[in-house]
Structures are given as C-alpha cells and as structure tokens.
Amino acid sequence: MRHHPIISAAEAIRPHLSTLLGEHAESVKTAVEALLNQAKQGQEIESELLDLLGKYPATSAWINKKLAEENSLSKGITLSYNELPGERGPVSGAKYYKCPSCDYRWTKILDWQTPPNCPEDGSALVEDN
Numbered sequence: 266m267r268h269h270p271i272i273s274a275a276e277a278i279r280p281h282l283s284t285l286l287g288e289h290a291e292s293v294k295t296a297v298e299a300l301l302n303q304a305k306q307g308q309e310i311e312s313e314l315l316d317l318l319g320k321y322p323a324t325s326a327w328i329n330k331k332l333a334e335e336n337s338l339s340k341g342i343t344l345s346y347n348e349l350p351g352e353r354g355p356v357s358g359a360k361y362y363k364c365p366s367c368d369y370r371w372t373k374i375l376d377w378q379t380p381p382n383c384p385e386d387g388s389a390l391v392e393d394n
C-alpha cells in the first residue's frame with residue numbers, strides 16, 4: 266500500500282472523529298473506513314477522502330494541520346527560524362550610535378564592536394540611546 270499523506274492522515278483522524286464530528290462521526294467513520302479499504306486494494310481514493318473530510322470544518326482543519334505537519338517533517342523544515350540580529354527591532358543590549366553631522370546611524374550588536382567613523386563625513390559617532 267502506498268503511503269499517500271492523505272491516507273495516513275485519514276488513518277490518524279479515525280480515533281478523533283467522534284470528538285470532532287459528534288452525531289456525524291459514525292457515518293463519516295464508516296465512509297472513511299470503506300475508502301481506506303479501497304486504498305488497500307490499490308484504488309485511487311485520495312480525492313474522495315479529501316472531499317469527505319473537507320465537508321466538515323472540524324475534520325478539514327484537523328487534516329490540514331496534519332498534512333502541514335507531515336509536509337514540514339518530510340522536508341525537514343521547522344516552522345521557527347532564527348531572525349538575523351537587528352533585522353526586526355532592537356536586539357537586547359544593542360547600543361545605537363548616530364552621526365552628529367548627518368543622519369547616519371550605526372547599531373552596536375556585539376560588545377567588542379567599536380563604532381566606526383561616519384562613512385559620509387568622517388565624524389566620530391555619538392551614542393543615541
């Protein structure tokens with residue numbers, strides 16, 4: 266049996282159907298199981314599964330989340346990423362410097378950094394905190 270992501274998602278959702286669907290759970294569960302059986306026999310039922318589980322907001326949301334997780338796992342992508350320092354807002358402990366003669370600004374991110382002179386006019390930068 267091929268492991269299409271929607272097939273694994275449908276297998277994974279089965280125990281949650283009664284919580285997700287309440288009174289609709291039994292009929293959906295029966296339909297899901299029938300489709301999974303057809304999949305075991307090599308039939309292409311992925312779109313039927315998606316139609317079935319996409320009918321209800323609760324199952325649709327659950328499947329989407331599951332597929333997104335599988336997708337990121339299989340590609341080795343993590344959802345969080347490291348932002349570059351200074352890219353978005355101040356880094357804690359950063360010091361800001363400005364040129365007294367023009368609008369040049371420079372941010373000190375690491376302790377060992379020495380403020381440069383202004384590249385425009387050569388003035389020594391002053392702290393601007």
Ligand SMILES: [Zn+2]
Pocket residue numbers: 364365366367368369383384385386387388
């Ligand atoms: Zn300057």
